[in-house]
Amino acid sequence: MAIDMSQFIAVFFDEAAEHLATMESILLKLSLDEPDSEDLNAIFRAAHSIKGGAATFGFTDLAGVTHILENLLDRIRKNELGLRADMIDVFLRSGDVLQDILSAHRDGSTADLDAAKEITSLLEKFANESVAEELLAANTIKNSHDGLLITVAAGESFDHQAIVHALESYGELCSSIEGGAENDWVYQVITQASPQKITDTLAFAIEHSRIRITLPQDMLSGDKPSDGEGYGFFSDDKPVVASASQDGEGYGFFTDIAESAPPPADIEADGEGYGFFEPRPKVLTGAAISSALVQTMEVKVEELEPQAAKSKVTSGAVAKSLAPAADTSIRVSVEKVDQLLNLVGELVITQSMLVQTALNLDPVIHENMLSGVGQLERNTRELQESVMSIRMMPISFVFSRFPRLVRDLAGKLNKKIELKLIGESTELDKGFIEKLSDPLTHLVRNSLDHGIELPDERIAKGKSPTGTLTLRAFHQGGNIVIEVADDGAGLNRERILAKARERDIPVSDSMTDSEVWLLIFEAGFSTAAQVTDVSGRGVGMDVVRRNIQSMGGRIEISSMYGIGSTMSIRLPLTLAILDGMSISVGEEIYLIPLAFIIESLQPRPDEVKTMAGKGRVINVRGEYLPLIALHEIFNVPPKVTQFHEGLVIILEAEGEKVAMFVDDLLGQHQVVVKNLETNYRKVPGVAGATIMGDGHVAFILDVAQLVHISQGLTRAVA
Amino acid sequence: MAKKILTVDDSASIRQMVVFTLKSAGYDVVEASDGNLGVQQAKKTQVDLILTDQNMPGMDGLTLIKTLRATPQYKSTPMLMLTTESSDAMKMQGKTAGATGWLVKPFDPQKLLEVVRKVIG
Numbered sequence: 001m002a003i004d005m006s007q008f009i010a011v012f013f014d015e016a017a018e019h020l021a022t023m024e025s026i027l028l029k030l031s032l033d034e035p036d037s038e039d040l041n042a043i044f045r046a047a048h049s050i051k052g053g054a055a056t057f058g059f060t061d062l063a064g065v066t067h068i069l070e071n072l073l074d075r076i077r078k079n080e081l082g083l084r085a086d087m088i089d090v091f092l093r094s095g096d097v098l099q100d101i102l103s104a105h106r107d108g109s110t111a112d113l114d115a116a117k118e119i120t121s122l123l124e125k126f127a128n129e130s131v132a133e134e135l136l137a138a139n140t141i142k143n144s145h146d147g148l149l150i151t152v153a154a155g156e157s158f159d160h161q162a163i164v165h166a167l168e169s170y171g172e173l174c175s176s177i178e179g180g181a182e183n184d185w186v187y188q189v190i191t192q193a194s195p196q197k198i199t200d201t202l203a204f205a206i207e208h209s210r211i212r213i214t215l216p217q218d219m220l221s222g223d224k225p226s227d228g229e230g231y232g233f234f235s236d237d238k239p240v241v242a243s244a245s246q247d248g249e250g251y252g253f254f255t256d257i258a259e260s261a262p263p264p265a266d267i268e269a270d271g272e273g274y275g276f277f278e279p280r281p282k283v284l285t286g287a288a289i290s291s292a293l294v295q296t297m298e299v300k301v302e303e304l305e306p307q308a309a310k311s312k313v314t315s316g317a318v319a320k321s322l323a324p325a326a327d328t329s330i331r332v333s334v335e336k337v338d339q340l341l342n343l344v345g346e347l348v349i350t351q352s353m354l355v356q357t358a359l360n361l362d363p364v365i366h367e368n369m370l371s372g373v374g375q376l377e378r379n380t381r382e383l384q385e386s387v388m389s390i391r392m393m394p395i396s397f398v399f400s401r402f403p404r405l406v407r408d409l410a411g412k413l414n415k416k417i418e419l420k421l422i423g424e425s426t427e428l429d430k431g432f433i434e435k436l437s438d439p440l441t442h443l444v445r446n447s448l449d450h451g452i453e454l455p456d457e458r459i460a461k462g463k464s465p466t467g468t469l470t471l472r473a474f475h476q477g478g479n480i481v482i483e484v485a486d487d488g489a490g491l492n493r494e495r496i497l498a499k500a501r502e503r504d505i506p507v508s509d510s511m512t513d514s515e516v517w518l519l520i521f522e523a524g525f526s527t528a529a530q531v532t533d534v535s536g537r538g539v540g541m542d543v544v545r546r547n548i549q550s551m552g553g554r555i556e557i558s559s560m561y562g563i564g565s566t567m568s569i570r571l572p573l574t575l576a577i578l579d580g581m582s583i584s585v586g587e588e589i590y591l592i593p594l595a596f597i598i599e600s601l602q603p604r605p606d607e608v609k610t611m612a613g614k615g616r617v618i619n620v621r622g623e624y625l626p627l628i629a630l631h632e633i634f635n636v637p638p639k640v641t642q643f644h645e646g647l648v649i650i651l652e653a654e655g656e657k658v659a660m661f662v663d664d665l666l667g668q669h670q671v672v673v674k675n676l677e678t679n680y681r682k683v684p685g686v687a688g689a690t691i692m693g694d695g696h697v698a699f700i701l702d703v704a705q706l707v708h709i710s711q712g713l714t715r716a717v718a
Numbered sequence: 719m720a721k722k723i724l725t726v727d728d729s730a731s732i733r734q735m736v737v738f739t740l741k742s743a744g745y746d747v748v749e750a751s752d753g754n755l756g757v758q759q760a761k762k763t764q765v766d767l768i769l770t771d772q773n774m775p776g777m778d779g780l781t782l783i784k785t786l787r788a789t790p791q792y793k794s795t796p797m798l799m800l801t802t803e804s805s806d807a808m809k810m811q812g813k814t815a816g817a818t819g820w821l822v823k824p825f826d827p828q829k830l831l832e833v834v835r836k837v838i839g
Contacts (some may be wrong), residue, residue, distance in 0.1 A: 008738070012731035048773045049729045052802050055824035056732060063824075276819030276837075 012053045013106050016062075017099070019046035021400065024095050027088055028403040040077035043091075047073050050098065060159065060205050062101050064166045065116060067201055068123045069094050081126075090122045092404065113165070120169035124193070148195060150202070152185040153210040160185065166201050167191075334430065337390050344384045345672035351380045352669055353693035381670065389427075395473045395482070396424035397433050402444055402471060409448045416455050416466040417448060423473040428480045432571055435551055436482065439544045443484040443567050444469065446541075451488030451565055461562065463487065476570075479595075485566040491517055491559040517557035521545045554704065570704075572687075578673055580700060582666040582692070583649070586636045589698045590662075591671060591690060596703040598650040598657070600665055605644045618648060618659045625650065628710040629661040633685055639663045653704040660706070669693075673700060685709055721838050722746040722763065726756035726782060727771040727800065732823075736769065736800075739827040740834065753777025757785055760792060767838045768797040769821075772808070780815045787816035796837045800825065 023046040026039050047070040054062035069091065075081040097112075097119045104111035150167065152158070160178055164187070167173050171191030179185035191198070195213040202211050358366070358373045399421050410417040452458075452467030459465050470485040493516050500507045500519050507519070521541050548555045548569055559565035572578075580591035607619045608627060617624040627648065631638035640646040640663050649660045671690035676683060676699075687702035723745050727733045730751070737747045748763065750756035752774045760768065768786065772779040779799050786792040796818040801808060812820050821833050 008731045008735045011734055012729075015729055015731050042775070045728070045773050045775060048802065052771075052823045053729055053731050055802070056735065057824075 009057050012057050013102060016050045016053060016102055019050050020095050020099050022046050024092060024404055027091055028407060032083055032085055035083050044073040044077050059105055060162045064169060064201060065094060065098060065120055068120060068127060072123060072127055087126055094119050094123060124169060148189050148191060149214040150187040151212040152206055154179055154181060154184045155210060158206050162205055163202060170198060340387050344387045347380055348384060348670055348672055349691055351376055356693035391430045392427040393430050393433050394425045394427050398436050398440060399424050399471055406469060413448060415452055417452055418466050418468050420468060420470040422470060426473040426480060432551055439547045442540055442544050447484055447486040451486040453489055479570045479572060482569045483566055487564040490561040490563050490565050492561055496520060517559060578671060580669055580671050582669055583662040584664045584666055585630045585662050586638050588636050591698050591700045596651045596653055598652050600647050600649040603643050603648050608643045620650060625657050625659045626710055627659045627661060633709060651703050653707045656707050658707045658710055720744055720746040721766040723767045723769060724748050724760055724765040725769045726750045728752055728774040739830055743831050753782040756782050760786055764791060769800055772799055772801040780811055783815045783817050
């Protein structure tokens, strides 16, 4: 029966990638002094699973590297080998190499074989060091295998290069002779690895029965085989297969493979890869089996027959097969989900249209109709939430790459950095996840490179030598906020201003800090010559801002010189649908995202005042808030001009409260956000547009931007 | 009635392959992704053969075999270890735990079926 393995390979790729990620995250948090045994087990299992899968699916290169890694990890978890810092580095790099090989297989591209070779030899070095220690301790020098002759019996061809590669990973490959259907393949390796180990590795590519490993004791005593011919003779006291060397087949081996050879049973049983215990060995001559590890088998024939008969009886009484315990999931293209989301959006519009129409109906006469509309509303909302949640992913998908990045970068910069991840489970749209990675990486790099000082500098400033970098994600109103905060040097106002003047950007000393910080987003700053903390911050910041803005988000900076900086990225929580309050100004209808609204009130005439330096303010229970009139901002004629005749809505955005004067409050809606920029152009103070139930287009207000505008206005007034 | 086989492995790809292979040969298959779930499955429904991986989170293969062997339900049901570790020590442990036999990974589908046929026909 031929089985198409390709269908399982995709699953294996995902699985292996997951295992690699697990491995990396555990390695990064592993304590060197007291490694948690469960962590060690988990890393080992990850490597082990990758190896098993790789071997099963025929990725010998992957299996080769993982095999050595797994062995090392196994010995570490069994406390046979101490864990060292340099090992973790090499393990992490092995992970990278494996990832590279994996993507190469997945995409059909070429993996960096040199890197693979390098990492294999590093891993092997650790293994050998420990082997050497063990050997020294046990005084069993004779088991040290300096040279091995590996012969693969003539027959079906295999991946010669892969074998050469695998052997090279174990030591120095002195020579190799390619064989064929009639000639044997011969490889000569100087290695510390045991023949068993090499057999295990090779068995991934070649049948066990075809591999013969010989141990030229003479090589230890300096009697090297003649180089270049790829074979050698061994001392007479060792039985050598008669046909060796001279006839050009180029091999020679001992019939006796010393202690390191596989157990006797294994040698006898060709073509199998399994075995049964009890009662006594009985070798079966099964059909030749393809490239799998070959082992013995003993069958429990006598007992098996009645057992089989018995199970026939029992199985009849057993209930139907259960559903698989494995978690079931399907992969769907993002386009399909988007399409679904669009349709739900349209449904939401239709639904709100119905709701609006139904409001005019007599509740007594149309009771059934109205309850139906109510139910539709609930169902629509639930449907929409479900569809939205399909696209939601925890931000840990982005954050997870940073422990490694920070570790590597800190090492490179000789800085001590502690990374804190907060709010990793905060969910956001998958579309953002992918696009966030680059800007965040940029901000993190900047923080490490230019924000956090060198340990000596920090000590001189009275700080702890270890800097802290915090990545935090949280929901705030209708936004998700992602912060990159450091306790480093902070931005230098004077330097930024000087830089701006140098570049002929109009600045004044009276500018507020936040206005100054915005300067580093100017494209001009990015190409500046690197002047430590300031200019470094500007490298590519214009690109970062553009990326964030393209997602409908905003980036803000808060910084204090000598204390640290925080870059906050604000993104809309959802891409498509929002809860809004509709308000009217003159003939126009606007929508305010519900999340920004704190309350609405009808002001008394004496509550609105004009204060020097603050412009128009409103007294809300003793708190004076700047008051902006929407009709002034959008320049539309209002129906009411007296504040006490209209309504004031208290909004909060980015920690700032502001009061907004409007004509009237209409009601709460769930609306589908349509991008204004793609359909028209960017309008200041407007985040997007929507189609109301009655078919009218309404603007969705960008509250945070309105707050900024209002601050500009009040300053102008002042 | 088709023979029922329980396959326990934490690797979804390997498990899928085993399941596919066995099903295409006409066996009934139930799966579990670790030892604990394997024991649960085995207790829920009597199976004719258990194929288990050794290294799994939670409960490993040897413990699974020991646990089930101790129950009257699985006193004499064939249990095979699917393992990458083919060392004598591992075989001894398998034998002590009560395994019927072992099958080394990587295995190919043909060989898997061959072994299964030898055990339960």
